[in-house]
Amino acid sequence: MPKLNENYLQLKDSYLFSEIAHRTAAYSEKHPDKPVIRLGIGDVTRPLCECAIKALHESVDEMGQSATFKGYGPEQGYAKTRDAIAAYYKRNGVEVDADAIFISDGAKSDTGNITELFGHDNVILIPDPVYPVYVDSNTMCGNKVTYISGNADNDFLPMPDHSQHVDVIYICSPNNPTGACYNKEQLKEWVDYALENEAVILYDSAYEAFISDPELPRSIYAIEGARKCAIEFCSLSKTAGFTGTRCGYTVVPKELVFTSSDGRKMSLNAMWNRRQSTKYNGTSYIVQNAAAAIFSEEGIKECQENLNYYKKNAKVIADTLTELQIPFYGGIHSPYIWFECPNGMDSWTCFDYLLENIQVVGTPGAGFGENGKNYFRLTSFGTYESTVEAMNRFKKLFAK
Numbered sequence: 548m549p550k551l552n553e554n555y556l557q558l559k560d561s562y563l564f565s566e567i568a569h570r571t572a573a574y575s576e577k578h579p580d581k582p583v584i585r586l587g588i589g590d591v592t593r594p595l596c597e598c599a600i601k602a603l604h605e606s607v608d609e610m611g612q613s614a615t616f617k618g619y620g621p622e623q624g625y626a627k628t629r630d631a632i633a634a635y636y637k638r639n640g641v642e643v644d645a646d647a648i649f650i651s652d653g654a655k656s657d658t659g660n661i662t663e664l665f666g667h668d669n670v671i672l673i674p675d676p677v678y679p680v681y682v683d684s685n686t687m688c689g690n691k692v693t694y695i696s697g698n699a700d701n702d703f704l705p706m707p708d709h710s711q712h713v714d715v716i717y718i719c720s721p722n723n724p725t726g727a728c729y730n731k732e733q734l735k736e737w738v739d740y741a742l743e744n745e746a747v748i749l750y751d752s753a754y755e756a757f758i759s760d761p762e763l764p765r766s767i768y769a770i771e772g773a774r775k776c777a778i779e780f781c782s783l784s785k786t787a788g789f790t791g792t793r794c795g796y797t798v799v800p801k802e803l804v805f806t807s808s809d810g811r812k813m814s815l816n817a818m819w820n821r822r823q824s825t826k827y828n829g830t831s832y833i834v835q836n837a838a839a840a841i842f843s844e845e846g847i848k849e850c851q852e853n854l855n856y857y858k859k860n861a862k863v864i865a866d867t868l869t870e871l872q873i874p875f876y877g878g879i880h881s882p883y884i885w886f887e888c889p890n891g892m893d894s895w896t897c898f899d900y901l902l903e904n905i906q907v908v909g910t911p912g913a914g915f916g917e918n919g920k921n922y923f924r925l926t927s928f929g930t931y932e933s934t935v936e937a938m939n940r941f942k943k944l945f946a947k
């Protein structure tokens with residue numbers, strides 16, 4: 548009998564989305580006449596932009612001709628795509644070398660796989676609440692996690708505790724699920740703290756494209772010193788509607804060099820390169836061409852139209868909650884709105900209450916960590932019409 552990885556026994560059941568689906572289906576079966584509005588899922592609804600579609604068609608045609616057919620590509624990604632991403636960083640005022648960029652099939656894989664570069668006795672700091680992949684991927688390899696609390700007192704933007712030593716720090720900004728977004732001073736404090744501790748920041752910027760204030764950093768590398776202490780993960784899922792097309796990228800600067808226990812220099816860039824070359828055969832040529840097209844001037848403009856659509860929905864939700872005096876976070880530089888469950892409800896009670904009374908489905912905050920148990924996440928990824936209708940129902944239900 549094989550010995551199994553019993554760390555899997557330590558995982559909490561990931562019943563969040565299946566439980567939401569189960570409760571919603573049970574309600575709809577009982578009340579077929581009452582249409583449910585879904586503002587819970589983190590998936591996009593707008594189609595791919597024209598630039599991406601054109602690049603996909605052209606690349607498919609190339610694959611059908613022996614002169615232009617492509618087989619295995621470079622594991623790190625094609626130069627064209629890496630250069631386009633480096634140029635995108637530059638456009639946002641940040642210098643990133645193309646050879647520090649690794650193209651992948653999305654940020655979920657990379658944020659999950661990055662644990663392989665680290666040992667098992669690190670102090671690993673993860674915010675609560677946050678995207679659950681960070682905790683689960685560490686649990687799967689037997690790592691212990693230290694939580695840092697995001698809460699109403701710190702506007703869900705926890706800051707370092709300078710009396711505590713850490714080795715690995717996860718930051719997600721703009722945050723899923725809270726929508727909270729760090730400013731430059733706050734990120735500088737995290738970078739300085741990481742440098743003091745010789746720690747690594749694993750920075751997830753999957754929602755950077757939702758930041759509309761030019762003063763807010765869209766990349767950790769907008770902060771001085773970050774190249775010496777941070778890996779950045781990004782995704783085209785929300786930026787360009789690639790949730791089904793699949794493409795992301797991870798930046799591992801060459802400056803990230805640490806010392807092994809026997810005194811040898813170890814480069815995280817070289818390690819990630821080795822890891823990817825061994826276990827990943829590259830993102831498809833077709834998808835990488837679509838990704839490169841996204842980062843052209845025209846592509847950025849077209850994606851922005853979809854982002855504006857979602858941002859308009861987020862404003863409808865934020866304006867409604869403001870009017871109803873329900874405290875909330877996010878909704879400006881993020882597709883997520885994180886509100887305090889009214890009347891002291893816990894998040895699952897709030898879920899049932901909204902489903903039963905106004906047929907609006909969201910995501911209970913408890914699914915993102917202990918600190919989410921009295922909060923609720925709505926997303927702006929629905930249609931404008933359904934978002935407006937959901938908020939009209941909110942107004943009727945919560946009007947004082």
Ligand code: PLP
Pocket residue numbers: 589652653654655656658678719723751753781782783784790794795
């Ligand atoms: N990081 C965060 C914070 C996310 O919320 C998500 C998706 O919801 C991902 C990463 C995963 O992105 P991808 O679709 O690129 O795997």
